[in-house]
Amino acid sequence: xxxxxxxxxxxxxxxxxxxxxxxxxxxxxxxxxxxxxxxxxxxxxxxxxxxxxxxxxxxxxxxxxxxxxxxxxxxxxxxxxxxxxxxxxxxxxxxxxxxxxxxxxxxxxxxxxxx
Amino acid sequence: xxxxxxxxxxxxxxxxxxxxxxxxxxxxxxxxxxxxxxxxxxxxxxxxxxxxxxxxxxxxxxxxxxxxxxxxxxxxxxxxxxxxxxxxxxxxxxxxxxxxxxxxxxxxxxxxxxxxxxxxxxxxxxxxxxxxxxxxxxxxxxxxxxxxxxxxxxxxxxxxxxxxxxxxxxxxxxxxxxxxxxxxxxxxxxxxxxxxxxxxxxxxxxxxxxxxxxxxxxxxxxxxxxxxxxxxxxxxxxxxxxxxxxxxxxxxxxxxxxxxxxxxxxxxxxxxxxxxxxxxxxxxxxxxxxxxxxxxxxxxxxxxxxxxxxxxxxxxxxxxxxxxxxxxxxxxxxxxxxxxxxxxxxxxxxxxxxxxxxxxxxxxx
Numbered sequence: 001x002x003x004x005x006x007x008x009x010x011x012x013x014x015x016x017x018x019x020x021x022x023x024x025x026x027x028x029x030x031x032x033x034x035x036x037x038x039x040x041x042x043x044x045x046x047x048x049x050x051x052x053x054x055x056x057x058x059x060x061x062x063x064x065x066x067x068x069x070x071x072x073x074x075x076x077x078x079x080x081x082x083x084x085x086x087x088x089x090x091x092x093x094x095x096x097x098x099x100x101x102x103x104x105x106x107x108x109x110x111x112x113x114x115x
Numbered sequence: 116x117x118x119x120x121x122x123x124x125x126x127x128x129x130x131x132x133x134x135x136x137x138x139x140x141x142x143x144x145x146x147x148x149x150x151x152x153x154x155x156x157x158x159x160x161x162x163x164x165x166x167x168x169x170x171x172x173x174x175x176x177x178x179x180x181x182x183x184x185x186x187x188x189x190x191x192x193x194x195x196x197x198x199x200x201x202x203x204x205x206x207x208x209x210x211x212x213x214x215x216x217x218x219x220x221x222x223x224x225x226x227x228x229x230x231x232x233x234x235x236x237x238x239x240x241x242x243x244x245x246x247x248x249x250x251x252x253x254x255x256x257x258x259x260x261x262x263x264x265x266x267x268x269x270x271x272x273x274x275x276x277x278x279x280x281x282x283x284x285x286x287x288x289x290x291x292x293x294x295x296x297x298x299x300x301x302x303x304x305x306x307x308x309x310x311x312x313x314x315x316x317x318x319x320x321x322x323x324x325x326x327x328x329x330x331x332x333x334x335x336x337x338x339x340x341x342x343x344x345x346x347x348x349x350x351x352x353x354x355x356x357x358x359x360x361x362x363x364x365x366x367x368x369x370x371x372x373x374x375x376x377x378x379x380x381x382x383x384x385x386x387x388x389x390x391x392x393x394x395x396x397x398x399x400x401x402x403x404x405x406x407x408x409x410x411x412x413x414x415x416x417x418x419x420x421x422x423x424x425x426x427x428x429x430x431x432x433x434x435x436x437x438x439x440x441x442x443x444x445x446x447x448x449x450x451x452x453x454x455x456x457x458x459x460x461x462x463x464x465x466x467x468x469x470x471x472x473x474x475x476x477x478x479x480x
Contacts, residue, residue, distance in 0.1 A: 028470055031473055092477075
């Protein structure tokens with residue numbers, strides 16, 4: 001059954017409202033990495049989340065990334081034996097909404113700082 | 116007979132003497148010079164004919180000298196040689212010639228060679244000319260002077276030419292006119308009525324066979340003014356400045372009915388300098404005022420010669436050296452990894468760029 005744009009907007013708001021800080025950070029760093037021309041992969045993301053003190057387990061990090069991928073906020077591409085993360089246009093809208101809401105504060109990515 | 120070596124030397128020799136022998140390493144250059152009776156092409160063993168000059172390289176001229184050595188050594192006996200010290204042909208061939216003259220035993224007075232050397236004007240002429248000249252003055256020329264086997268050496272100076280912006284042909288004519296005036300001294304003794312002293316052809320030949328530098332000059336002589344001041348004020352602008360005279364020669368031409376005793380002041384001046392000049396006083400009806408031709412022979416050591424040459428433009432040469440040193444900036448090899456540089460630039464932009472601006476730039480918003 002086709003959805004109306006109102007339904008889509010409602011669903012999007014609902015999805016964004018369920019995002020946590022670690023989702024925000026994954027989107028933020030993925031966007032930042034892409035802006036700098038860096039390949040940002042799942043391992044880098046886990047290291048950064050751990051470094052930022054958001055999580056200590058890889059499972060949590062992987063779960064957040066997979067969740068974002070399921071919601072079509074990010075694409076995960078297998079490139080040269082690495083699973084690289086790319087923010088989608090839909091994910092960009094979600095990140096914009098999170099930034100505008102001022103709900104979370106950005107944290108530096110150790111990986112991107114080193115590049 | 117007159118021998119002109121290289122471009123500059125040939126032009127002067129051909130102007131001075133219709134019977135001149137011209138020597139060059141380039142057929143083209145040799146044919147460019149009008150006049151002269153004979154042309155000698157010194158061989159440089161070039162693969163494609165000899166149409167190029169020695170390109171300011173005296174080594175080319177020196178190598179070519181070997182092909183004309185025997186002939187030139189014979190030709191220059193008792194004759195005049197003109198060359199420049201800055202270029203490749205005049206400098207190179209004259210170097211060989213002077214070195215050979217230095218090595219032979221004593222040369223008879225009548226066989227000594229009179230050299231006219233054209234020095235470049237360091238202020239405006241190229242550094243190669245200046246460096247070639249310094250090597251020439253301190254090397255073969257100094258050696259030849261020490262051997263005593265040359266006649267007078269006249270050092271022409273291009274200063275006037277460049278400062279007064281005179282065309283080369285006109286300047287060469289000035290040099291030749293000046294030389295002819297000096298060389299006409301014994302003829303004037305033959306032609307005009309002799310009032311005192313005497314310089315015959317033998318006296319003159321003996322004078323120009325002495326191995327010293329010759330500075331000759333001309334002036335309208337005023338017997339009222341001190342002679343020394345007049346001499347200092349009238350040094351020949353076509354020649355390098357002279358030093359203290361060792362020997363001197365003068366011809367005083369007085370107008371018809373002029374006072375023939377005014378030459379005593381000149382004798383007095385030279386006497387105070389411990390010089391006993393050869394002189395003559397003649398009556399020249401074409402002159403309105405007393406006219407004096409003076410030649411002073413002086414000696415210089417090689418280093419002093421270079422000083423004389425440099426003194427004219429020492430400051431300018433120093434400025435040139437400083438400029439070339441200033442320009443000698445070492446350029447370090449830039450070992451740039453373009454990929455890293457691009458990343459650094461992007462990172463720098465990313466640090467300051469808002470994430471939303473990044474997304475807009477990426478076309479995702």
